[in-house]
Every structure is written in C-alpha cells, then in structure tokens.
Amino acid sequence: MENIDKITSPFDGIDLEIGSGPLYQRLCDAVILLIESKKLAHGDRLPPHRELAQLFGVNVSTVTRAIKLLQQRGHVESRIGSGSFIQPPRPKPPRSGVVETAGICDLSINRPATDAYLHMLEKILPMLPAHNHFRMIQDYHLPEGDVRVREAFAQWLAPELGHTDPARLVMVNGCQHGMSCIVDTIAQPGDVILTDQITFHGFIALCATKAIRLKAVETDQAGMVPEAFREACQLHRPKAVFLMPNNHNPTTVTLSPRRRKALGDIAREYGVFIIEDDVCGPLMENPPPTIASTHPDITFYLMSLSKCVAAGTRLGVISAPPSQVATLAGILRLNCWSTNSLMNFIAATMIEQGKLQEIIAAERSELRSRNKILAEILPPSQVPREKTSPFAWLQLPDPWRCAAFVKSAEQAGVCVLTGEAFTFSQTPVHAVRINLNAARSGDDLRKALAILQTLTNTGYRQAFIGA
Incomplete structure (x- = not known):
C-alpha cells in the first residue's frame, strides 16, 4: 500500500459528527476502525496534522490529541521529522497472564x-452454586480460614504434616504472604534469621524490608551443613532458620532424611524456629518426610498452589507449631483480615473431589x-x-x-x-x-x-x- 498522505481514500466516508464523546476521541476511534478493517496497515504513514485537520474540518489541536491517544494505545508511533506511522498490533497476553515478547x-x-487448572475450573465452576457451602463465598470467615477449607487441606496434606488437625492450619495468600506473616509472628527488626548461602530471592527481599538480619550458613552439595548450623546458632542466637528441604529454589538440592533430622534436632536444642518452605514439594513423586512431621513443635510448614496448580491462585497454607497458631492468626487478621473466600471455596471443592491431585x-x-x-x-x-x-x-x-x-x-x-x-x-x-x-x-x-x-x-x- 502506498503512503496515505498521497492516497487519502481510507478516510473517505468518515463522519466525525456521528458518535459521542469529544472530537479527538471520535477521530482516534475512526483510525482504529480503519486499522482493524485492514484499510490502514503496519508501516502506513498518516497525513500531517494540518492536512488531517483540513480533511475533517477540525482544529489542529484536535488532531494532535487524537494522535497522542493513538500513541498511548499503541496504534501509532510518531518519529521526529518523519511523521506518524501505524504500529503493528500489540501481542495478546498468553493464557498465563505473563507478557511475552516476540522472539523471546x-x-x-x-x-x-x-493449563490443567483452567480446564478443571471450566468443569467445576458451573457446579458450585449447588454446593451446600456455596453461601460462604459472600461472607467473612475466620482470619485463619473457613473450617471446611482447613479440614480439606489438613486431609490432603496429612502425609506431609504428620497430622490432620485443621486447628493448626492458617490459610494465606500464597507463600510470599505466608513468609511475611511467619516472620512478623516470631521476629522483630534487628533479629537474625539463618538461611542457606544461596536461597530464595523472595525471602531475601522480604527480610530486607522488615530489617531482619539474614546470616548465611555454610552449605555443600547436600544442603545446609549441620555443624555449621550449630555454630551459627551459637554465634548469632537466631530466631529462626529458613529452609527449602524439597527441591531447593534455585539449587534443586533435596535434603536427605538424615540431614533433616540433624538440622531439626539442632534447632530444637537452641530454641530456633524452622520455616519450612515446601512450595515445590507437591511436584515431587516420593519426597522424604518433612521436618514439620518430625519436629512439629518448632516448625512452620508453608506451601501454596502457585507452583503445582496455577500461579494466579494466590492461596497457600501454614501448619504452625500449636503454641504459635493464635499469634499467627492475629498477624493475618491485622495484615489482610483473611484470604479470598471464592478461591478457598474452589480449592476445597477440588480437594474433596480429587481434582487437585489430577491437576x-x-x-x-x-x-x-x-x-x-x-x-x-x-x-x-x-x-x-x-x-x-x-x-x-x-x-x-x-x-x-x-x-x-x-x-x-x-x-x-x-x-x-x-x-x-x-x-x-x-x-x-x-x-x-x-x-x-x-x-x-x-x-x-x-x-x-x-x-x-x-x-x-x-x-x-x-x-x-x-x-
């Protein structure tokens, strides 16, 4: 197609008197229609502002505002000394919601x-109104989560938790939120938390915002070294240690049962809480017993659905030491009151029907x-x-x-x-x-x-x- 400053036929028949809104908005919409109808293509140059103003009988300032709006919407690129050109359409975001760049x-x-979660959701959503607990979606629930939801998660996670007590569970908005609530429960600014030399970047950033001092413990190819952990406990008097025993993010190391027991025993000896991040645990086929199942009195076990079901669920769960549940629930109440009722309802339904495991x-x-x-x-x-x-x-x-x-x-x-x-x-x-x-x-x-x-x-x- 030739440059449209020479051929103005694409604009024939456009009447800005038709429609509502200011003139610049109607001119912007008219150009978009020409693009969508293929009458204007990628690379075509628009006529100069003054020519467009004469063509439509409007002020130059009206054309300028219309072009600016087209730029903001990604339809036009203006180049100094060259004019305004039609841009290719923006790529549609993928189903995951992550913006992709062409060629990357x-x-x-x-x-x-x-997309297993989306396919399952399509099947389950039409059935939700017939559920006995459907009305819970519109109401507040306990900060720690609706009892039915916690019962479902307690049954599902029983092999990892070593218990089925819903009273020890607190629902959170994903692992990052859960880590924040745990840290607020057990630590104050200036306190020390131990972790691996290489550890999850989200936890590093979290502790920095809360003025928590992170101290690295020596690790080897099998994970955190128990004797180094003991020395760090003696030297720093930490409030907690942050561990990812299953498929460590990012090193992929999985702690052996022997090393888990050693670390747990040392933590108990020095009165140190364990934050056990198991977000990748559900993806493992035969994971070792969790530290929470053998040291429940000192371990905050944390997992979410973001890595095993869908990132957009933003739903996680903490199994806390019995002595810390009330404090943790109080922190969550102040933080956000409670988690999303609809997502809780959907997750509990999927667990009860065995659909979560299918995903x-x-x-x-x-x-x-x-x-x-x-x-x-x-x-x-x-x-x-x-x-x-x-x-x-x-x-x-x-x-x-x-x-x-x-x-x-x-x-x-x-x-x-x-x-x-x-x-x-x-x-x-x-x-x-x-x-x-x-x-x-x-x-x-x-x-x-x-x-x-x-x-x-x-x-x-x-x-x-x-x-």
Missing part, C-alpha cells in the same frame, strides 16, 4: 507448565517430559536429581559471569534469572536459574536449552572476543 523464550518465570499429576507428567529434554541437552552434572523439578541451576564455566551470560542469552532469544538474585552475601555466584515450565512448549524449551548450552561452551568467545 522467557525461562525466568517459575509457574506451572500446563498436579498433569503438571508432574509435563515436568517429567521437560526434564528428559533437559537431560538430552545439558551434561549430567547440570541436571536436577528430581525428575519432576520445575527448574535447573546452570553452573557457568569460566570466564562467564552472571550479568554477561544473562545479557548474551537474551540477545540470543532466551531469558534466564541471574544467580546473583539468590544471594545476600559477598560470595560470588556464577550460575543462572532456568525454569523448565516457563517455555510455551517442549519444542520451545528444546530450542532455548540448545542456545544456552551453546553459549556455555563457545558463546563467551563469540560474544566478547569476536572469534
């Missing part, structure tokens, strides 16, 4: 890989497939032991450093999360986290992993030496 495979987001089974199946792809491309030392791990911890060879690798990977079309986000100490980290479930498909994952593997082998020389 974003492996930095940790979220479930399938998680679908996620596990997809992750098994994606871990096989990972094992085909990366060397064995870089592959997680857990065959349903949602992420991998890619150790970078010399002379790669995190910032350079992340930048080079993005230039090659792949986004990963820098390992430096997971540390608060001066210890250098030369690794990145790869989220296997973030790729739109197995084929996309395979292509992205191949790019990353090429970069680790030869990319530094290509990117920075020019060979």
Whole structure:
C-alpha cells in the first residue's frame, strides 16, 4: 500500500459528527476502525496534522490529541521529522497472564507448565452454586480460614504434616504472604534469621524490608551443613532458620532424611524456629518426610498452589507449631483480615473431589517430559536429581559471569534469572536459574536449552572476543 498522505481514500466516508464523546476521541476511534478493517496497515504513514485537520474540518489541536491517544494505545508511533506511522498490533497476553515478547523464550518465570487448572475450573465452576457451602463465598470467615477449607487441606496434606488437625492450619495468600506473616509472628527488626548461602530471592527481599538480619550458613552439595548450623546458632542466637528441604529454589538440592533430622534436632536444642518452605514439594513423586512431621513443635510448614496448580491462585497454607497458631492468626487478621473466600471455596471443592491431585499429576507428567529434554541437552552434572523439578541451576564455566551470560542469552532469544538474585552475601555466584515450565512448549524449551548450552561452551568467545 502506498503512503496515505498521497492516497487519502481510507478516510473517505468518515463522519466525525456521528458518535459521542469529544472530537479527538471520535477521530482516534475512526483510525482504529480503519486499522482493524485492514484499510490502514503496519508501516502506513498518516497525513500531517494540518492536512488531517483540513480533511475533517477540525482544529489542529484536535488532531494532535487524537494522535497522542493513538500513541498511548499503541496504534501509532510518531518519529521526529518523519511523521506518524501505524504500529503493528500489540501481542495478546498468553493464557498465563505473563507478557511475552516476540522472539523471546522467557525461562525466568517459575509457574506451572500446563493449563490443567483452567480446564478443571471450566468443569467445576458451573457446579458450585449447588454446593451446600456455596453461601460462604459472600461472607467473612475466620482470619485463619473457613473450617471446611482447613479440614480439606489438613486431609490432603496429612502425609506431609504428620497430622490432620485443621486447628493448626492458617490459610494465606500464597507463600510470599505466608513468609511475611511467619516472620512478623516470631521476629522483630534487628533479629537474625539463618538461611542457606544461596536461597530464595523472595525471602531475601522480604527480610530486607522488615530489617531482619539474614546470616548465611555454610552449605555443600547436600544442603545446609549441620555443624555449621550449630555454630551459627551459637554465634548469632537466631530466631529462626529458613529452609527449602524439597527441591531447593534455585539449587534443586533435596535434603536427605538424615540431614533433616540433624538440622531439626539442632534447632530444637537452641530454641530456633524452622520455616519450612515446601512450595515445590507437591511436584515431587516420593519426597522424604518433612521436618514439620518430625519436629512439629518448632516448625512452620508453608506451601501454596502457585507452583503445582496455577500461579494466579494466590492461596497457600501454614501448619504452625500449636503454641504459635493464635499469634499467627492475629498477624493475618491485622495484615489482610483473611484470604479470598471464592478461591478457598474452589480449592476445597477440588480437594474433596480429587481434582487437585489430577491437576498436579498433569503438571508432574509435563515436568517429567521437560526434564528428559533437559537431560538430552545439558551434561549430567547440570541436571536436577528430581525428575519432576520445575527448574535447573546452570553452573557457568569460566570466564562467564552472571550479568554477561544473562545479557548474551537474551540477545540470543532466551531469558534466564541471574544467580546473583539468590544471594545476600559477598560470595560470588556464577550460575543462572532456568525454569523448565516457563517455555510455551517442549519444542520451545528444546530450542532455548540448545542456545544456552551453546553459549556455555563457545558463546563467551563469540560474544566478547569476536572469534
């Protein structure tokens, strides 16, 4: 199509007297209709403001406001000295709600890989009004959560919790919210909490906002070292220790039963609470017994549905030491009063009907497939032991450093999360986290992993030496 400053036919028949709203709004809408009807295409240049004003019999200021509105909506780009050009349509957001960029495979987001939750939701929603507890959706409920909901979660998580007592559970708005409530329950600004040398970036940020002093404990390939933990307890007198025993985020390490017991026994000896983040636990096929099941008097067990069901659920649960439940519920009451009634109702219904396990089974199946792809491309030392791990911890060879690798990977079309986000100490980290479930498909994952593997082998020389 030729430039439309030469051919003005696309504007024939447009009458700005028709419709409501100010003239600039009607002119903006008219241009959008021309774009949607294919009469204006990507790259077409609009006539100068003055010509458009004469064409429609309006002031130049009206045209200027219309063009500005078109820019704000992403339909037009104005270039100084060149004019205003029709832009390509903005990409529709994916079903996950994560904005995607054309040509980029974003492996930095940790979220479930399938739409199993959406498919199940489509089946369940029409049946909800017939449920005996349907009316609870419109009412307040206890800060710790509706009894029916806590009973459902207590039964579902019984193997992990080591109990079925709903009175020990508190519902929260996902793990991040749960961590915040736990920290507020047991610590004050200036207190110390221990954690691994490399740990979840969300917990690092949380403690920073609450002026909690994080202290790193030595770790090895099997996780936190018990004797180092003992020394840290003696030196720092911490309020708690933050652990991710199952599929540690980001290192993927799973603590052995022996090491879990050792850490739990030391924590009890020194009067230290344990915050056990088990957000990835439900994805594991045969996880070891939780620390909460063997040390329930000192452990806050925390999990949510965000990694095993759907990121948008924003629903989690805490099993707290019996002595701390009332305080934790009081903190939640002040924080947000209670969690969302509708999401609680849906989750409890899915648990009672066995649907939640079906969703998680679908996620596990997809992750098994994606871990096989990972094992085909990366060397064995870089592959997680857990065959349903949602992420991998890619150790970078010399002379790669995190910032350079992340930048080079993005230039090659792949986004990963820098390992430096997971540390608060001066210890250098030369690794990145790869989220296997973030790729739109197995084929996309395979292509992205191949790019990353090429970069680790030869990319530094290509990117920075020019060979």
